[in-house]
Amino acid sequence: MTSTNLRTFIESIKAKPLIGILIIxxxxxxxxxxxxxxxxxxxxxxxxxxxxxxxxxxLIYQEKYSWSLLWSFSFCFLIGFLAEYLGVNFGLIFGNYIYPDTLGPQIGGVPIIIGVNWFLITFCVASLIFPLKWNSILKIIFATILTVLIDVLIEPVAMELNFWNWENDQVPFQNYVGWAVISFLIFCFYYFIKLQIKNEVAKVLLIWQVVFFAILNLLLIS
Structure with a gap:
């Protein structure tokens, strides 16, 4: 498939957000x-x-591609991955924990996909909060709180499914403080570079992430 054909194919898919929503x-x-x-x-x-x-x-259903989108992903991936590296190897930011090989290839004990996951969560949260007609600081704070609450749902399921393992099988309060700090920095960066989030599937993906972990908490952990 040539680059022109690929671009045409992506544009045709992009015009039908229902396809992406159904796949997710x-x-x-x-x-x-x-x-x-x-x-x-x-x-x-x-x-x-x-x-x-x-x-x-x-990415396919992002309405416009821009340098701000690239910078946002790069910053989010790097700060998220670095924070995880410091946590896994030195017990900093989040506390003492390790990643088994469940989430795929790793660098320095941290799965590469974790950096992507930081972007998925924060981008989807921003797609919900940033368009609101609120004060900018209030939007960043509320987005940060929502992200931490999502992690509260994630942690018990992640341990049960062996995504990562905490020391003594206890999630420290430090973890949630760490999530708040890193999320706050990411949302500040998104706002500072004026990231334009026009994405037909982002909110749906966020809803499914919440539903996924909420149901597994009820049926798998309880």
Whole structure:
């Protein structure tokens, strides 16, 4: 496929956001079903693939591509990955924890996909909060709080599914403080460079992330 044909194909898909919404919905829905089934290990092993697919779909349905989008992803990936590296190797920022090999290839003990996941969560949260007619500081603070609350949902499920393991199997309060600090910096950067978020699937992806971890908390952890 030539670059022109590829561009045409992407534009045709982009014009039909329902396709992206259905793909994301199907993957998260069947992910929940699969993890709760006897084939849970197979579905858990596909987590990195699911996150990668979500990232690609999110990019496809971004209305406009710009340098601010590239800088946003780069900053988010780097600060998120660096924070995780310091946490895994030195117990800084989040506390003492390790990543097994569940989430795929690693650098310095941190799965590469984790940097992408930081962008997925913060970009989707920003797509919900930033368009609101609020004071800029209030939007950044509220986006930060929402991101931390999402992590509250994620942590018990992540440990149960062996995404990462905390020392003594306890999530320290330091982790949530760390999430607040890193998220706050990311949202400040998004706002500072005036990231334009016009994305038909971002809010749907955010909803499915919340639904995914909420249901697994109820049915897997309880």
């Amino acid at each position: 919905s199907a993957f998260y829905f069947f992910g929940i079903i699969g993890i709760l089934s006897n084939y849970s290990n197979w579905f858990i092993e596909k987590t990195a693939f699911n996150l990668s697919l979500s990232f690609i779909i999110l």
